Amino acid sequence: VxxxxxxxxxxxxxxxxxxxxxxxxxxxxxxxxxxxxxxxxxxxxxxxxxxxxxxxxxxxxxxxxxxxxxxPQGEIKRNLEKMLHHEISSVLMKNHQFDTALWRSAIGEGFQYEIDKDPWYQWMLIRDYIEPEELSSEKELLQRGLLRQYAETGVENDFNTYAEVIFGEPKRMRKLISDYPIIARKYQVFKEFYLSIDPGFAPVFAKIDGGHSLIASSMP
Known part of the structure; x- marks a missing residue:
């Protein structure tokens, strides 16, 4: 370092x-x-x-x-952890040819990220140029399979937010895949990708699955 x-x-x-x-x-x-x-x-x-x-x-x-x-120190620690998992997931996506089409298929036909409709969306979002009334509610995001507003900007950023929660908040991810079918399907794609890179990631997913796959049947 x-x-x-x-x-x-x-x-x-x-x-x-x-x-x-x-x-x-x-x-x-x-x-x-x-x-x-x-x-x-x-x-x-x-x-x-x-x-x-x-x-x-x-x-x-x-x-x-x-x-x-x-x-607060606890908040800083959690955010730093999320940041690391976020950035490492991008590195793994690029170095191991992540199948973005498979990720999109897990979301469902017809889904569009905001950046698909407006290439300036991410630029405007990170600069706070988007008015609050234009933003989706947390429930709306979760129903669409998105974990936070930033995920709307595109596949990579969406994937990054899954890394944050899978590695940093396994209990929350367990609840999300139970409540939201799209999140369950995307989690499965994420999990299979990481395990294909290295089976040594198994303990990370065991914290969510309880040692066995809870959602294998959720893929189309």
């Missing part, structure tokens, strides 16, 4: 969270896909402030130092 964080205490806390998060990944996954994780005090992408990003070419993650902000 490389840092440009000014506060050494902040850096040490970030390292602790990163180490815990990385422990959920088989060693071969980290060795074959990543060289470095950078912890930085400032991070922008396309002119917008972001919490994390990645470089396939440099095999690197870039993570914002959240400990510099005066939020």
């Amino acid at each position: 490389i840092t440009s964080v000014k506060n050494k205490f902040d850096f040490s806390q970030s390292i602790s969270v990163i180490a815990d998060s990385f422990s959920l990944y088989p060693a071969t996954i980290l060795n074959n896909n990543l060289n470095n994780a950078y912890i930085v005090d400032d991070l922008t992408l396309g002119g917008a402030n972001v919490w994390g990003t990645y470089s396939i070419e440099k095999r690197s993650l870039y993570i914002l130092n959240l400990f510099q902000y005066h939020y």
Whole structure:
């Protein structure tokens, strides 16, 4: 891990969270896909402030130092964990040729992401240019198989949000796949993709499935 964080205490806390998060990944996954994780005090992408990003070419993650902000420590830890799983999922998608058509088929015929209709949607969303009344409610999102508003921006960001919940909130994911058929189907696609990369991911999904597949019959 490389840092440009000014506060050494902040850096040490970030390292602790990163180490815990990385422990959920088989060693071969980290060795074959990543060289470095950078912890930085400032991070922008396309002119917008972001919490994390990645470089396939440099095999690197870039993570914002959240400990510099005066939020509750538990909240910072959870957000940093989510960020890591979010960015690593993008790296795995790109390096292992994730089948985006299969992901879309799990959502259902006729579904469109907002970016399919408006290529500027993500740019406007992350800059808060979209009025609140234009945003979907949480229930509407879940019924469509989306875990949060950001997931509407496209397949990769949708997939990223599943990584956040599957790795960071297994109890919540268990409830979601029980209540929402589309989420159950997308979870199955996510699970099969990760296990195809490395069977060592099995313990992650066992926390959700209880050691056996609860939703195999939910795929079309």
